Amino acid sequence: MSSLTKIVFLLAFSSFIHAQDETWLSVSTITLGLSVSTSQAAIDAKDESGVVVTPKTKVYSNYFMDKKGAEINEGIATITKTRFSNLEFLRKLVSVERYIGLSRITSVVGWSIVYISGESVQGYYIRRKIRGGKFQYINIDEYIWDDNSEELYLQSSDVREVYNPSNDSYSINSSITSFRPATIYLSKILPHKKVLYGSNQQETDELKIVGIQNDSRNWDNTKSAYKLLGSTVVEATGRYQMIIPVPDDYDYSTDTYTTPAIVNGTITGGAGVFITRNSLEQGLIAR
Amino acid sequence: MLDNILISIPFSIKITFSMKLYTSIAIIATSVFHSQAHAQVFAVDPYFSGNFKATEMNLTVTLVKTSQVPLLDRKDENGVVLTPVSKTFENSFTDSTGKEVYEYKEGIVKKKYSNLEILNDLKKIEIIDSVTGWSVVFLYDNTDMGYYNQNTEIEIPESVDGVYLKRKTASGYILKDVSEYVDFSPYDDSYDGNGEESGENYVTAFNYLESNNYETEQYSYKETSSTIGIGSFSLNIEGNAGYFPCACSNTITWDSLNQIYKISPTIRGLMTTFEESVDIDYDNDGNADASYPKWASLDGSVSASFVSTGDLKLVLDAIDYGNFLAQP
Numbered sequence: 159m160s161s162l163t164k165i166v167f168l169l170a171f172s173s174f175i176h177a178q179d180e181t182w183l184s185v186s187t188i189t190l191g192l193s194v195s196t197s198q199a200a201i202d203a204k205d206e207s208g209v210v211v212t213p214k215t216k217v218y219s220n221y222f223m224d225k226k227g228a229e230i231n232e233g234i235a236t237i238t239k240t241r242f243s244n245l246e247f248l249r250k251l252v253s254v255e256r257y258i259g260l261s262r263i264t265s266v267v268g269w270s271i272v273y274i275s276g277e278s279v280q281g282y283y284i285r286r287k288i289r290g291g292k293f294q295y296i297n298i299d300e301y302i303w304d305d306n307s308e309e310l311y312l313q314s315s316d317v318r319e320v321y322n323p324s325n326d327s328y329s330i331n332s333s334i335t336s337f338r339p340a341t342i343y344l345s346k347i348l349p350h351k352k353v354l355y356g357s358n359q360q361e362t363d364e365l366k367i368v369g370i371q372n373d374s375r376n377w378d379n380t381k382s383a384y385k386l387l388g389s390t391v392v393e394a395t396g397r398y399q400m401i402i403p404v405p406d407d408y409d410y411s412t413d414t415y416t417t418p419a420i421v422n423g424t425i426t427g428g429a430g431v432f433i434t435r436n437s438l439e440q441g442l443i444a445r
Numbered sequence: 446m447l448d449n450i451l452i453s454i455p456f457s458i459k460i461t462f463s464m465k466l467y468t469s470i471a472i473i474a475t476s477v478f479h480s481q482a483h484a485q486v487f488a489v490d491p492y493f494s495g496n497f498k499a500t501e502m503n504l505t506v507t508l509v510k511t512s513q514v515p516l517l518d519r520k521d522e523n524g525v526v527l528t529p530v531s532k533t534f535e536n537s538f539t540d541s542t543g544k545e546v547y548e549y550k551e552g553i554v555k556k557k558y559s560n561l562e563i564l565n566d567l568k569k570i571e572i573i574d575s576v577t578g579w580s581v582v583f584l585y586d587n588t589d590m591g592y593y594n595q596n597t598e599i600e601i602p603e604s605v606d607g608v609y610l611k612r613k614t615a616s617g618y619i620l621k622d623v624s625e626y627v628d629f630s631p632y633d634d635s636y637d638g639n640g641e642e643s644g645e646n647y648v649t650a651f652n653y654l655e656s657n658n659y660e661t662e663q664y665s666y667k668e669t670s671s672t673i674g675i676g677s678f679s680l681n682i683e684g685n686a687g688y689f690p691c692a693c694s695n696t697i698t699w700d701s702l703n704q705i706y707k708i709s710p711t712i713r714g715l716m717t718t719f720e721e722s723v724d725i726d727y728d729n730d731g732n733a734d735a736s737y738p739k740w741a742s743l744d745g746s747v748s749a750s751f752v753s754t755g756d757l758k759l760v761l762d763a764i765d766y767g768n769f770l771a772q773p
Contacts, residue, residue, distance in 0.1 A: 197648040228658035237650040310718040317549040339716045370716045393714025395692040
């Protein structure tokens, strides 16, 4: 949204929301379609004569002397892609929450990942339906968040605001389609036990994912809020270093080694549905 | 003209494949198991005889430039369309019933930004006089192998890794180094999410077999690899540089005859944004009456395809002295 448009919206919004009994928020279901690629050892370990050792173990390379006296160096590795979808995210979330002593989520059953946006609220949550048609919510901003610090939107927009002084009424019609570079961070919930190396080789557990985002939204006059029609981040890509334990039967100076992992895929947000801010607050499970 | 376009990072060609490939790829893991032997073999590189080669690849830029444009007819304070009709982003007026109306409408237009547009932009900054006959190529060499070779008598030539313009002549080719303006980095090791160098940005599937019989002096090596990781592409034709790592896939095959790897990288998912001024001419007199700063973007993919491998010295001559290059 351009600064000018935003100002107009804010002006309209601030005056209009006071006329509303409820503050409405748009809830969009998030689908993670990511994969984590790593290089895997794919050749049987051999001894110094080139004989496969038993029990068989896969290694990246062998170095031995063959029967003709030639020194042989051979290596085979494959790229393994591991799915990282909502299920993997939620499973990791359960274990992390348990590890840090929280009991907000003890099972993945029934939980979905959502993005909630509206007046004063913007971020990722998980939610599940409980009795009485109500929902429970957990804010997961510490595990996944967008970097919207830079307003780099390109947009196609059609906005019309009308104020009628005769009855002090105000209406807005607005539809916006945005196109922008997306930056999404994942933290603590990456697959496998690992640590990331960030700036100046400092350890961090944040994975930065960049991609290209398209989304569209319409203003709802009755709810006085934008409703997300859909959002897609394509070519979402990031990388980190996995820390892998060295197998016990290998003599090596450290207990672990690092290997790169590439994250790639899509992140989509479904069409939004409205909830009231009160219902979010009532269903929110505090940290 | 693309002003202040940023896609990606400063120049950092990282075609350090060779067998040293493994020193920087997932063989970090290998080193756990065979670090000592591995280091010995790869430090020697007995197969390399100082046969320095350069490989030329056609660079195919498939980008789209997206800009924002105004879509409203400009109106006066009563909502009447002004003549001559001109477009604007917004109007504010009071209609005939006394309602106060604010309207804002903009759209996006997309234009191709490919090799031709790059050439045109380089022409505008007088790198070339005409786009005719020029193509955009990516060159890389195997000079890295010289550094690992134990034969210190081998003189290692200057590396040509980078992006060039190439034009055929009656007797050969001319190469112009434009790496200052266009950067193609299939692998960008310096990316860590914060712009700091932090190791490998790719994972690799590889299959290699090296045989070295010192008694019979017989040596052989073959390898095929494929990688996925993060690469980058940048345009720096007028102004700034930026950092936009994107997904890169590649296949790598060892060319034992030329002692250089053949690669086929594709970087996709590129996107960068930059500010451009959208000028509006109210009275159609050719002069801008209003200017709106708006975001524009470039997005798409860039790939490189193998053309040929030739003698590095000939390539260097063509670059350094503008001489004609008989090959590749």
